[in-house]
Amino acid sequence: MSAPAIKAVLGPTNTGKTHLAIERMCGHSSGAIGFPLRLLAREVYDRVVAIKGEKAVALITGEERIEPPDARYFLCTAEAMPHDGGGRAFVALDEVQLAADRERGHVFTDRLLNARGREETMLLGSSTAAPVIKSLIPHAELIERPRFSTLTHAGSKKLSRLPKRSAVVAFSSDQVYAIAEMLRRHRGGAAVVMGALSPETRNRQVELFQNGEVDYIVATDAIGMGLNLDVTHVAFASLAKFDGVKRRRLTPAEMAQIAGRAGRHHRDGSFGTLTGTGGHDAEFTEEEIYAIEEHRFQPLTKLYWREAEPRFDSLSVLIEDLCARPNQRELAPAPEAIDLAVLRKLADQPFARMIRGSANVRRFWEVCSLPDFRASGVETHARFVTRLWQDLREGYIGADFVAARIAELDTVRGDIAVLQGRIAAIRSWAYICQRPDWVLARDEMAARARAVEARLSDALHMRLTERFVNRRTSVLMKHLGNDPALLPISLEDDGTLLVEDQPIGKLEGFRFAIDPQAAVGDRKMLLSAGEKALPRILATQAERLRENKLEGVTLENGRVMWAGQEIARLEHPVDPAEPRLKPARELDRLPDGAREAFLAAIEAKVTEWLAPLEPLRKLQLASKSEDATSWARALLLNLLDGYGIATREQAGIENLPKEARPFLRRVGVTFGALDIFAPALLKPAPRLAMKQAGIDPRPIDEAMRSVIPATKPLPAGYRPAGEQLVRVDIAEKLFKQAHEARAGKGDGKKGRGAPFVLDLSLAVSTGLTPDSIKRLLGAAGFRMIDGKPLAEGAFGPVLPDRWRWLPSRKGGDDGRRQHRPGGKPHQHKGRGKPGGKQAGKGRGPRQGGQNAPGKPREPRPENAFAALKDILS
DSSP states (O other), X not given: OOOOEEEEEEOSSSSOHHHHHHHHHHTSSSEEEEESOHHHHHHHHHHHHHHHOGGGEEEEOSSOEEOOTTOOEEEEETTTSOTTOTTOSEEEESOGGGGGOTTTHXXXXXXXXXXXXXXXXXXXXXXXXXHHHHHHOTTOEEEEOOOSSOEEEEEEEEGGGOOSSEEEEOSSHHHHHHHHHHHHHHHSBOEEEOTTSOHHHHHHHHHHHHTTSOSEEEEOGGGGTTOOOOBSEEEESOSEEEOSSOEEEOOHHHHHHHHTTBOOTTSOEEEEEEESSOOSSOOOOHHHHHHHHHTOOOOOOOEEEOOSSOOOSOHHXXXXXXXXXXXXXXXXXXXXXXXXXXXXXXXXXXXGGGOOSHHHHHHHHHHHTOOOTTOOOHHHHHHHHHHHHXXXXXSSBOHHHHHHHHHHTOOOOSOHHHHHHHHHHHHHHHHHHHSTTTBTTHHHHHHHHHHHHHHHHHXXXXXXXXXXXXXXXXXXXXXXXXXXXXXXXEEOTTSEEEETTEEEEEEETTEEEEOTTSOHHHHHHHHHHHHHXXXXXXXXHHHHHHHTTTTTOEEETTEEEETTEEEEEESSTTOTTSOOEEEOGGGGGSOHHHHHHHHHHHHHHHHHHTGGGHXXXXXXXXXXXXXOOHHHHHHHHHXXXXXXXXXXXXXXXXXXXXGGHHHHHHTTOEEOSSEEEOGGGXXXXXXXXXXXXXXXXXXXXXXXXXXXXXXXXXXTTEEEETTEEEEHHHHHHHHHHHHHHHHHSSSSOOSTTOOBOOOOHHHHHTTOXXXXXXXXXXXXTEEEEOOOOOOTTOOSOOOOOEEEEOOOTTOBOOSSOOBOTTSOBOOOOGGGSTTSTTTTOSSSOBOOSTTOTTOOOXXXXXXXXXXXXXXHO
16 A cells, blocks of 8 residues: 655745645545644635535634534644644645744644645645755655746835835834824725734734725734735835844745735736835845745755653653754754743742642643733743643633633723733633633633634724724725716715715715814815715706705795705895896806706796795886876885885875876775785785895794784884784774774764774784774874773763774874884984973874874874775775
């Protein structure tokens, strides 16, 4: 029977080695592959599950174990991989050149020498490992695979000149954060990948880059180990790093491992250095450039080795075996790793004397092998291991204790550093819970630990994204150079403008306002994006408004308003027949066709709003008519100036020829006892239209009421009645009723001062108080005679109040200042002055002199008779 085949598939990055191993494993009945990283093992696990199904595939790492009962294919980290391959048909080890790593090299060396498949074994890695593999495994078949794409040197570049889809490599967290912050400010942000991040967080950050949400990724050398990225350029911020012992320059092979991330499949990549970031030694030599481009590196001559199967007779024997030297020249003793350092330190403690027997020694070594996820150093990690051993010495750790420790870490508050510390701590407990003989209720506790790690990883990803990714700037950087019609801007219902899912500002009516939360440096970019898309967005907005029949558009005081913004105003609204619109400047951004259609819709709507002003239009046309005499035209102009009302003395009624009155009545003019007015313009609808059009400087908010509290200045269409106001057409009805009662329903006496009884039910129904009625009728020359009370001891109905019409040549006093509509109060002159000798004298109620303050001049008796004649006619 022939020996199982051992193949060493070697070559630079981007040669398809891992893909080949997956294909070969899936062609066997069972198999296992060891990887250098947990996240790489998880990535391949997902791929194999898609081929073989979940029940056939297992994932085993230090912190996670998914192992179905019938699993045949195992994806593991190198440390979790069975020492001998587990007797499976196919076994592969990825990145075998890590056998030369100071910290983990002995693990890879052991798997390289001992892990074998029953039918096939495959070793994957760099060509630098070829000589030592051939020396250690002479019968191994070496297979060289060429790189699919070309890798070329692109020189030094500033951060501002860095091409998109670039990876920047630094070797300290401070430098990684500084570069990521600069990229956020100037290029929209960057994803961050470091070895200190949890695998979940690293995957989420890589996903940001892979999905195109950011065009840059900043990483440590962790990026060079198996991460498959769509990177076209790798920029080194530094070419030196601290390797745990000293700061040294990277070897050409290490440079190539990182630079090889540029280019995928058959797409070429480039590498270079980054200037202006404070890096050290960040310049490639000619020799290094040649080695990287041609994939020619100094071969490995030594691999680190440590006894993989030590004796557990005692702690001293265990330490002796772990420190033993190899007997092959290709192998070198491994530097003291942290597990051995902790073992040696604790072996000198008093409690170590109680550790006897191979089972206890083996168990103690397993505890010392707990990885230092927190990178806390030997001293701190040894204290944690000591406490863990004390808990395990009696057997299992209680589930309640473990649950309490996990719960302590289950909080997402804190900054990036705090969350990283919690994730490192929870990874320690996840590792502890994975051990088969350490924790009671192992499966439940492991699930809890993984759930907490997932929540913390999500929170850390969010913190990194918030700090180092300006999504809005990143999105705009991708689209600003494109055709404005293709800019992916959308309008939300609340007016927010989004580029993809990032707000750039808000549309208030037709006015674009930049997001107030935007940084000063971003405002120019946001304004540019908004300006490019506004014509299209505004046209859509205008079209939507037109289709909805301008719903929400209002006319307020001569301004056309929508969404709290003025979109047009009536420039000359005096003539309601021809309203002239002056569009707001924001409408100038509308395309010509859309603007004209929108303005036409607004003009039609304004005409509809101003339709109740048809009586005013009728008066305007009449004032220009050839049939109007000069006296009629003068009265009409007075009415227009008073918005449909003028007092008799303002109108100059005494000079108006009687033959002009029929013409005025035909156009809607009424001649009242005290006022000349157009009743149609006193209704609520035309008054509201005047207020909307902004042509009534004295609107009233309660125009639907006929009686309102007195205001200053006096609203057009109203006259005072004591402490109240009454609309002039309502007042005219009361005057007419009084004159009718005086003329035909009195006490039988005819004449100027004959008393009569007046039914006040109409006046009371309008809301006027008795005092207001007395004052109002007093202004028209009516004086009330109080009814006499019954004599003491008399019975019968009370004598009613009676009225007399006693107009005074000097006018009456209604007790209320009268204002000219639209004008100032009359000034006091002469004997009508309040407090003067003549005030309040005379046979009837007086209004004072001609210029008494706030009181209109009362018509003379002959004018009052003429008014009565008009009413009765």
